[in-house]
Each structure stands twice: as structure tokens, then as C-alpha cells.
Amino acid sequence: MTVETSPDGRQGSPAVDSAARILELLSRYRTRTSTLSEIAAALELPKSTVLRILRTLQAHSLVHHDAETRRYQLGFFTAVLGSRAAEGLDSFTRTRPFLTEISERTGLTAALVQRVSADRLMYVAEQHGAGPSTVHISVGNRFPMFEVSFGRWWVAFSTPAEREALVPAALPAVTDRTPTDREAYLRDCAALGSRSVLVTRDEYIPGVFTSSCAALDPRGQLEGVVVALGFSQSVDGPAEQAVHTVMTDVATRLNAHI
């Protein structure tokens, strides 16, 4: 996460911004336990500033400091906050049972994708697949909207004017299977609706099959995309049909309210 100004561009709090970036750093797998020096270097902040913020976060049990290893990690109150956040967020509570259902019925990994800025998405929840080997996704990582197939959902649920602004003139060719014709891309997006399932194979990541559907809020706005991910090779003809049946069923029930 880079330093962001507040949504309307007005002044935020630099110390709180740094605190959020520290928490974010400690949420990544590679840097989940870090020393003061490592945190200061990664965020390009003075050690004295970082120490001051870490002490405050530690006082609230948002970070934990191991006196022996001198490393910081997320604290248990962060876990408490997180479970409260998940309970309170409609998109989590509504989609969670569907993620479980998808992973159980298909054996694939199920995930919830949300939009985190104008053109960035994030995997915000995951349910590991029950199959013998499954695709692992990294909850919390951000990625460009047009470097995954799921970006099409946000285009689909935008107004024509929003689409024009959103979809770049040159779509990135992530692999040689990525669709890059803008007009064809827009037509594909326009065909997606609340009961649709979008299937891709090797389009953005070689070897990965995805099947996704929209999760709409009570007002019919797109609040997330529910995805099933598997290895292309193992999701062959009959298996793909089975996944399709499950995802169509999920899309219908998930969006039954609109």
C-alpha cells in the first residue's frame, strides 16, 4: 500500500497513515515478523517515528513485540477487530457460506474479490480448496483490475460513461491468451449480469482456471466477485461442467434479492 491522500484529497493524519502502513506491512507473509529497523527501512520512515507508533500500537495490542527476537507482529487485538469487522461487513457475512459451499462442492479454492481503489482489486477472503492440490491465493494483496479476468465484472456493472473512463485504450497482454481488443472486451463485459458466470482458462495466469460471479448488495450494486480457482489441467470437460453448475447455482442464490 503506498501513501494515499484521503478520498477527497483533503489533509489526513500522517501518523495514522504510517500506522496503517505498518499494520499492512506486518500483514504480508514475507514481512509478518519484522524488526524496528526492517519496518523503518521498508516504509522509508525515521526509526524514531516508527518506534513511537509501534509503542502506541503495542499499548493497544494491535502489534505484539517479542522481547527475545526483537521482532514485531500483528497483535491479538487486531485479530479481534478483524473478526468484528468481518461480522459487520455485509459482503463478508453474505458471501462466506458461499465460499465454503464452493470449496466443498468443487474441491477448488474459493475467494472473494473486492475493489480497493479506482483500478485495483484485492482478494479479501479465501476458502482453501479440499482437493489434493489447490491454487493458493494471497489474501490482502492488491492487483490491477485489468490484469485479472475479474475486472470485467466492475466494467459490467458500470454506466457507459464510467466504462469509457475505466477501460484503458490499450489492455495489457498479460499472457498470449489475454483478450486485448477493447471493443470485444467491452462487449464481453456488457453480456455479464447478476446470474452470469465468467469462465477463463490460462488467460491471465498460465495453468489457472477461474469461474466467477457477481455478489450484489441489496441495492443491486456490485460489492464483490466470488471466484473459484483451480488448475486448468485438472478442471477438464466434466469437471468444468460440474463447477459451472455450482457457480450458476451460487450466482442465482447469492443475488436472489435483486
Added chain:
Amino acid sequence: MTVETSPDGRQGSPAVDSAARILELLSRYRTRTSTLSEIAAALELPKSTVLRILRTLQAHSLVHHDAETRRYQLGFFTAVLGSRAAEGLDSFTRTRPFLTEISERTGLTAALVQRVSADRLMYVAEQHGAGPSTVHISVGNRFPMFEVSFGRWWVAFSTPAEREALVPAALPAVTDRTPTDREAYLRDCAALGSRSVLVTRDEYIPGVFTSSCAALDPRGQLEGVVVALGFSQSVDGPAEQAVHTVMTDVATRLNAHI
């Protein structure tokens, strides 16, 4: 959570302290969605300060602002951080399966209690009971160590000198069944070990039965207490024996490493 100075008393960051208190406020059930004015009033902070902090938290998706209701709630990145924190915290990952096991085998509510300051404890995780009516606990709330039975575990795993400092001269009589004799209390504590189960009935909350055991870290330090809670009336003779069997089994396996 009141304003706390940093653990060693040195200067922390007031803005980060306020941010943590805002997140804490939004994690409580009664105040999980709040307006700017409500937050500012609850924390006795100027609205301009709170707005500045909220904007920054919002930019990081740590809080979510509903433009229609003008209410703030915890944002989805808080949920992401929380699941990462839980994954990284040994105490959560090690005890979680045992909480599930206790609730499934006994029908009671299972919880993990941790120490959050010198003399305060907190329920940090809960697994709802499967029974027809169960005791509900409030994850995230802090309570005095000597106003619950679980405090005895921290006394048990302290050195004699620490015990002297920790246990107050006058133990609070929360109900007329609360043990208040300090010498008897210290003897009870001294009898508790890694395989022990502590059973109480109506001692601190009338009508509530508890059975608890220690969760020790790899070095043998007490990192939490695993608790089963139920209604005293429904945990009668044979049911109590069944709970005892489960909790003894859990204590043995949970602390098999020491």
C-alpha cells in the same frame, strides 16, 4: 479502552492512540456503526480531529463510510488484517481447533482468554455452543483479572514474588459465592498445573458454570486460558462429568509439548 501510555511510559503517538480508540469503538456491538458526532462525543475528541483520522483510516479501507447513512463502520481491510493476525498468532492457531472441539463435544460455548494488561483479561476468541441455548460472551471486552475465575491461572503460573504483587489484599466479592480468603485463593492457584481443569459454578456470575484449562506456549509460559461456559442448571452431574472429560483431554493435548 482508555488512553494508555506506551508500555514503558515513554511518549507514543496521540493520533495513532485516537485511531486505535476509534477502531475499538467501532468493534463494540452497541457502537459498531457510528456517526462522526457520536464518535467524537464518545471519545471526547474534537470533531475535526476525528474526521482527519477517519479519512486516513478510510483511505486504507480500515473503516468504511456509508454515504447514505453517514455512519462509519470497520472496513474490509480490518477484516483482512485480522485474519492475517489470527494466522500469525500462535495462541490463536493452536487453540482454535480446541475451541471447535469443545463446543462440538460439549455443546457449550468455548472461548480463549488472554491477559491484556497487568490485571486485565479479555475474551479474544469464541466458538458458539451448539446447544439449544448457550452462554454468549463478548469478544474484545476487557475485565478485571480478579472478577473472573480465570485470573487464578495467571496467579498459578507466576513466581511467588509476582503472586504477592498481583493478588490484592482484599479479593472482590463479586457474588456471595466468590472465594475471598486470600490464603485459600493462593493455595487453590498453586494447585493448578498444565493438566489441571478449574471448575466453577455461580462463583462470579450467578447461573454460569465454567471449566477452564491453561494454554502454554512452547516455552511453558501461560499464553491464554481455554474456557467452556454453560448455564449452571443445564450442566448437571453427568453433563459436568462429560465436560470434565473433554477439558482434561484438551488440557493434556494442548500442553503435550511441555
